[in-house]
Amino acid sequence: MEGEQAGNPGCPSPEEAWREAGAVPHQPGPPVIKMLSLKLPRLFSIEQVPQVFHEQGILFGYRHPQSSATACILSLFQMNNETLNIWTHLLPFWFFMWRFVTMLWMTDIQNDSYSWPVLVYMCTSCVYPLASSCAHTFSSMSKNARHICYFLDYGAVNLFSLGSAIAYSAYTFPDGLVRTTFHEYYVALAVLNTILSTGLSCYSRFLEIQKPRLCKLLRILAFAFPYTWDSLPILYRLFLFPGESAQNEAVLYHQKHMLMTLLASFFYSAHLPERLAPGRFDYIGHSHQLFHVCAILATHMQMEAILLDKNLRKEWLLASSRPLSFPQIAGALLLCVIFCLSNIIYFSAALYRNPEPELHTKET
Incomplete structure (x- = not known):
């Protein structure tokens, strides 16, 4: 069960937030680099995810709001707010x-x-x-x-x-x-x-x-x-x-x-x-x-x-x-x-x- 939501509507999409933060788009690379990128998925602040995902008093550590099932499973082994x-x-x-x-x-x-x-x-x-x-x-x-x-x-x-x-x-x-x-x-x-x-x-x-x-x-x-x-x-x-x-x-x-x-x-x-x-x-x-x-x-x-x-x-x-x-x-x-x-x-x-x-x- 989840906590009560809080935040402002109309927040930027994760993709826009990535561009604003200067994140480097994904590029094909060696298999080892791809595995490392899967193990360390990017986390977001409350302003960077849609309001439906907001939790009261939780400001950081949000996962991508359109994560794949694989990314969700991998997130078990990365410290985030879930x-x-x-x-x-x-x-x-x-x-x-x-x-x-x-x-x-x-x-x-x-x-x-x-x-x-x-x-x-x-x-x-x-x-x-x-x-x-x-x-x-x-x-x-x-x-x-x-x-x-x-x-x-x-x-x-x-x-x-x-x-x-x-x-x-x-x-x-x-x-x-x-x-x-x-x-x-x-x-x-x-x-x-x-x-x-x-x-x-x-x-x-x-x-x-x-x-x-x-x-x-x-x-x-x-x-x-x-x-x-x-x-x-x-x-x-x-x-x-x-x-x-x-x-x-x-x-x-x-x-x-x-x-x-x-x-x-x-x-x-x-x-x-x-x-x-x-x-x-x-x-x-x-x-x-x-x-x-x-x-x-x-x-x-x-x-x-x-x-x-x-x-x-x-x-x-x-x-x-x-x-x-x-x-x-x-x-x-x-x-x-x-x-x-x-x-x-x-x-x-x-x-x-x-x-x-x-x-x-x-x-x-």
Whole structure:
């Protein structure tokens, strides 16, 4: 996910900026020289890239706004203002994938239905960091590619939200809420929240230039509401009546998860510290990098809490709760994927019906 944009419309194209800077046009040369030129792509300042690529408080280190896929991949190994955004999710993806594959290998999938929800959760915990790292990697290919990359990123984040709800429903509900009406409809409403959140977050990108504040507000609400819904049983457990089976070592990890989530939300919405010192945190230490780190730590804490609840409460849950069936889990995931992809396709097509949204005057 990206930071809020800032800047002035009507900026020169990268090609014009190159000529103004006296850059030497590319000339054919020996293969070694060509390889070196690929490894060191030119970076630009905020005035040299279209407004749609601007990030608040980030003044330098922008990649070419029409980069090739190869150049985008090579940019992973050059310090620019997206490098750490990519690696702070790409490396955790491999860690979460290792944990998921390990659990998958150790589980009798056909007969151990009790473990199905945690496998779904761990799978979705791999999807969102991969989608995020890919979005940040390829978002500089074009302005439409940038939007579509983040549409997919938003869909992956919301799929993870549904995975969290499925795991919470299976393992973390406090004793007093198990088998209540709230519990019965909890996952179904999480599916609805996921679909609506994907649509709202995708729609918000069309407001970035004209109404950036409204855009940011809608995007924050789009992610905050599903998270709040998912967290209701945890909040009840932490602050009201957890029940005997829910008073275990997992509580500490649930608390840490919520703390890290609050920190991630703060960095995402506040744009600190780069807003206080524009240009000083372009490459290292800006808010989106800190947001990524906090989000990954929050996921790690959440995963530990869910695994502890799954193991420590197994006997009580099997005796007292009604486990999710395979059709319920598969149906929830299938509905989410179908409708979220439909949202993404619809808004992607809208980009080509409205090809130049960044030319509008920015709201003051």
